Amino acid sequence: MSWIDISIPVRNGMVHWPGDPGFQSRLHKTIGDANSSPCNLTHMSLSAHTGTHMDSPRHFIDGGITMEALPLDAVLGPCRVIEIHDQTAITAAELEPHNLQRGERILFKTRNSTRSWQSDDFDEDFIFIAQDGARHITAAGVQTVGVDYLSVGGFKKDGVETHVELLGAEVWIIEGLNLSAVEPGNYELACLPMKLIGSDGAPARAALRPI
Numbered sequence: 001m002s003w004i005d006i007s008i009p010v011r012n013g014m015v016h017w018p019g020d021p022g023f024q025s026r027l028h029k030t031i032g033d034a035n036s037s038p039c040n041l042t043h044m045s046l047s048a049h050t051g052t053h054m055d056s057p058r059h060f061i062d063g064g065i066t067m068e069a070l071p072l073d074a075v076l077g078p079c080r081v082i083e084i085h086d087q088t089a090i091t092a093a094e095l096e097p098h099n100l101q102r103g104e105r106i107l108f109k110t111r112n113s114t115r116s117w118q119s120d121d122f123d124e125d126f127i128f129i130a131q132d133g134a135r136h137i138t139a140a141g142v143q144t145v146g147v148d149y150l151s152v153g154g155f156k157k158d159g160v161e162t163h164v165e166l167l168g169a170e171v172w173i174i175e176g177l178n179l180s181a182v183e184p185g186n187y188e189l190a191c192l193p194m195k196l197i198g199s200d201g202a203p204a205r206a207a208l209r210p211i
Contacts, residue, residue: 003190003207006107006177007052008117010203015120017150020047048201049150054193055173059200060163065170067199074144074172075204078211079105079189081182087111089154090129090147092136102141105189107208112149113180128154134165146174146191146206177206186211 008014016022029041049055054075057064082098084090090108100106110127126149129137134152137145145152145166152173153162166173174191188209193202 001210003209004181006179006182006206006208007204008176008178010046010051013120014051015117015122015150016047016050018122018155020049021045023047023050046203048196048199048203049175050203052174052176052178052206053201053203054191055152055163055167055175055201056199057167057170058198059173060160060167064167067193067196067202070172070193070195074105075174075189075191075193077105077189079107079144079146079187079208081107081109081179081184081187081208083184084108084110084127087127089127089158090133092130092132095133095136100137100140100142103143104140105144105146106137106142107146107174107177107179107189108148109179109182109184110148112147113178116149117178117180122155123149124155126150126155128152128158129162129166130154131158131161131165134158134162138165138169138171142171144172144174144189146177148177148179150176174204174206182208 028043029037116123153159191206193204
């Protein structure tokens with residue numbers, strides 16, 4: 001079965017979290033420039049939380065573990081894509097019937113995938129994981145959770161609280177997925193972030209393959 005790329009393309013002017021540095025890319029060297037460069041060389045400036053990326057516990061937990069400590073089992077292997085129908089948040093009430101299991105990798109597909117990524121303007125009303133949903137996830141012992149916009153927590157509500165609940169339990173977080181081409185069900189997940197020493201997050205490339 002073919003892999004499905006669920007990453008967001010990274011480019012100048014792309015949407016980013018308000019107040020974070022935006023992505024900037026330029027050619028530092030070009031073939032045949034004034035210095036007779038034999039190669040093209042791109043210079044980039046970006047936040048560790050640009051586009052599709054991962055959060056480590058250090059992002060919201062003082063003294064929490066950082067990206068280089070990511071266990072590869074958290075991002076390689078079977079996962080489940082769950083479609084969320086609530087138009088505001090991912091709540092415990094909607095998660096309860098899905099019987100989350102210890103050690104699972106769970107990705108949430110919401111209307112964000114088809115709506116929020118359509119603009120380079122930040123969507124303040126994206127669907128997020130509510131506090132009670134986060135508590136349900138940690139109580140179940142989920143290993144990894146992924147969402148289809150820039151944050152597991154909301155912009156107007158539960159931003160800090162949801163991050164603290166998940167990262168405090170060392171749930172690894174993947175943010176900035178696009179699941180518009182993915183149906184709910186069981187998949188193989190491959191998501192490898194940059195191995196940034198001491199970092200609270202890192203850009204990543206993510207893909208799914210049906211199983």
